[in-house]
Amino acid sequence: MRFLRRQLWWVVACMGIACASASAGARRFYVASELPRNDGIQSLTVAPGPWPEIPAVLTHEMSVPDDLVIPTLQALFELPGAIDSCDASTGRPRPEASEYCVAIYRTPSDWRVSWPVRNTVKSGGSCQPPFGGVDDADYGNDLPVFGYAHNHPCASDLSNQDLTTWPLAKSEGAWVVVAYGTTPGGRLARDERGQVIPAWGWLATGHRNDPRFYKWNQEGAVFRWDVTKKRWNFQARCKPSPPSMLRPEGVPPDCSAALHP
Secondary structure, eight states: OHHHHHHHHHHHHHHHHHHHHHHHTSOOOEEGGGSOBGGGOTTOBEEEEOOTTSOOBOOSOOSOOHHHHHHHHHHHTTSTTOSSOBOTTTOOBOTTOOOEEEEEEEOSSOEEEOOOEEOOSOTTSOOOOOTTEEEETTTBTOOOEEEEEEEOTTOOOOOHHHHTOOOEEEETTEEEEOSBOBOTTSOBOBOTTSOBOBOEEEEEEEETTEEEEEEEOTTOEEEEEETTTTEEEEEEEEEOOOOOTTOTTOOOOEESSOSOO
């Protein structure tokens, strides 16, 4: 009997190790090169959805729910190399530093998040948002996207590029930037009054013990999440700065107030 117990314990232990190994190797993101393109255009990546790590949010509200956004920003930090991935002596990204982009979108029944898309050229570079839309496992690919969330692995604030990244839609044969929730085919999302619904950008940055979450609209109104009061506080109005040959790494946006005092 003792021998049988030991054998049973060994079988259970091996099953546990196997399950842990399988879990450790489970997919958590995609790279852009793995994904299809809308119209075959390189920049119009189509992300799968929904991301299993973020539960869908069922609500009658037509604006993007914070109950979806905040868990998404927190989850981005848990991806490999997404936070505190800079060399302390140089301030430059370490090889494992990674930026991830997700799309926030709506189905006929709830709000969801696409799988993260990781940058592919170099680990510290910008991720490529799924400008081609989302192919949802339940509802297909004709769903409105309301903006993109991403992380900065080196705790930097908003960039010029962040302020100019918005959903794309096809209009009269051309792909154009849209400031509202829209499907790739150009169908604008509307609320119960028939009004279009603004798109947003979201950023997770800072450090693991001091995270900073931002959101902004196309007019450049930037808000920061107040963890204590569970609300977005207005920070500044920002606009992209002109490029400079003296700052090849990029010029910070022109903001009416400091985003990170």
